[in-house]
Amino acid sequence: xxxxxxxxxxxxxxxxxxxxxxxxxxxxxxxxxxxxxxxxxxxxxxxxxxxxxxxxxxxxxxxxxxxxxxxxxxxxxxxxxxxxxxxxxxxxxxxxxxxxxxxxxxxxxxxxxxxxxxxxxxxxxxxxxxxxxxxxxxxxxxxxxxxxxxxxxxxxxxxxxxxxxxxxxxxxxxxxxxxxxxxxxxxxxxxxxxxxxxxxxxxxxxxxxxxxxxxxxxxxxxxxxxxxxxxxxxxxxxxxxxxxxxx
Numbered sequence: 001x002x003x004x005x006x007x008x009x010x011x012x013x014x015x016x017x018x019x020x021x022x023x024x025x026x027x028x029x030x031x032x033x034x035x036x037x038x039x040x041x042x043x044x045x046x047x048x049x050x051x052x053x054x055x056x057x058x059x060x061x062x063x064x065x066x067x068x069x070x071x072x073x074x075x076x077x078x079x080x081x082x083x084x085x086x087x088x089x090x091x092x093x094x095x096x097x098x099x100x101x102x103x104x105x106x107x108x109x110x111x112x113x114x115x116x117x118x119x120x121x122x123x124x125x126x127x128x129x130x131x132x133x134x135x136x137x138x139x140x141x142x143x144x145x146x147x148x149x150x151x152x153x154x155x156x157x158x159x160x161x162x163x164x165x166x167x168x169x170x171x172x173x174x175x176x177x178x179x180x181x182x183x184x185x186x187x188x189x190x191x192x193x194x195x196x197x198x199x200x201x202x203x204x205x206x207x208x209x210x211x212x213x214x215x216x217x218x219x220x221x222x223x224x225x226x227x228x229x230x231x232x233x234x235x236x237x238x239x240x241x242x243x244x245x246x247x
Contacts (some may be wrong), residue, residue, distance in 0.1 A: 001025035014167075015190060015199055016073035019051050021164040022172060028232045029054050031239070032106055032139065036063070039105035040138050047094045047128065047157075048111030052078025052087065066100060066111055068092055073145040097171040101133040107140035113205040116183060125220040138222065139239065145207035149234040150184045161193075171195040182206050210238060214237065217242045 032054060036044060042064055046055045047058040049067035051074050058147050059065045060083055062147035069075055069089045090097075094105070105128040115121045127216035128138050142147050170192055177185040185204040191197070208216075210227065217224055 001124055003011045004082065008075070008179060012114075012201070013073045013076070014192075015201060016077050018164045018170060018190075020053065021167070021171065022160075022162060023209070024050065024195060026053055028230065029057060029108060029230050032108055033061070035139055035241070036104055036106075039104055041102075041137070043102045043104075043190060045100055045105045045128075046099065046106060047107045047124070048109075048114070049078065049089075049218060050074045050109075050120045052084065052089075052189065054106070054108055055087045056081060056083050056239075059083060066090060066102070069095065070095060077187060093124065094131070095123040097127050097131040100131045100137075101134060102131050103136050105131055105138045107135070107138075109141070110203075112140045112142050113207065114203065116204050116206040119162065121214065122220065125216060125222070129220055129244055132244040134244055136244050137225070137241045138217075138244075140238055141230055141239045142213065143205075143207060143233075143237050144235070145182070145209060150186065150198065153186050167192065177202065182208060213240060221245070 019228060030077035036058060042060050044063050045066045045068060047068050049055045049069045051065050055065045055078070065086070066088045070091065070093050072091050075091050078084060079089055098195050115124050132138065153174045153176045155158065155173040155175055161169060161171045164170050170190055172188065172190050175187050175189065177187050182205055183206055185202065188201045188203070190199045214224055217240070221244070222244050223245050224240070225239040226238045
């Protein structure tokens with residue numbers, strides 16, 4: 001299996017340990033919980049599960065959940081949480097999943113955009129398809145490039161100082177590094193006030209257009225069922241609902 005490389009925010013143990021505390025509002029996941037219910041999904045594969053917030057949320061509601069992520073440090077954080085034994089955790093990515101016969105495969109937050117290499121993206125879609133049962137669904141979100149979200153990624157708009165349980169006071173901010181076609185690179189800065197240590201996590205996201213995504217889904221055998229606006233980011237983010245056909 002070739003692992004998609006994750007950035008330092010997920011792979012560095014010290015950053016993985018504070019990730020949830022620095023991003024405590026995960027109200028965006030409620031829409032995915034509702035969709036899992038609407039689709040009647042009991043067996044769910046959460047690709048790019050990170051520290052396991054969504055996987056554990058579904059497992060706590062009785063779902064049969066597999067959490068997949070290439071960052072071992074994030075999986076270690078997930079495995080240490082209450083109820084983690086209900087989830088099957090896999091250190092890896094979606095390019096070579098076992099045949100899980102899943103009802104639903106999800107990619108929440110920035111996961112789909114973090115897969116920047118075109119061939120890896122196609123392999124991810126293929127892997128998700130193979131992990132689904134016939135009739136199962138793939139649901140993921142991506143920012144609408146026309147909204148140009150990166151224009152607000154700067155220190156002034158993003159700086160925060162928070163007390164993190166077990167980590168002390170942490171100052172953090174985001175700064176834009178580069179925009180090159182569909183690829184947008186930004187840097188997250190973290191300063192641990194107690195010891196003055198600064199850690200940096202650099203990420204690149206690919207901002208694919210809606211037509212390109214629809215074409216890629218069709219080429220991988222999916223039937224596109226719906227494209228909806230993300231309720232927490234109307235006008236800025238799209239949620240794709242695709243299905244592996246039953247026959």
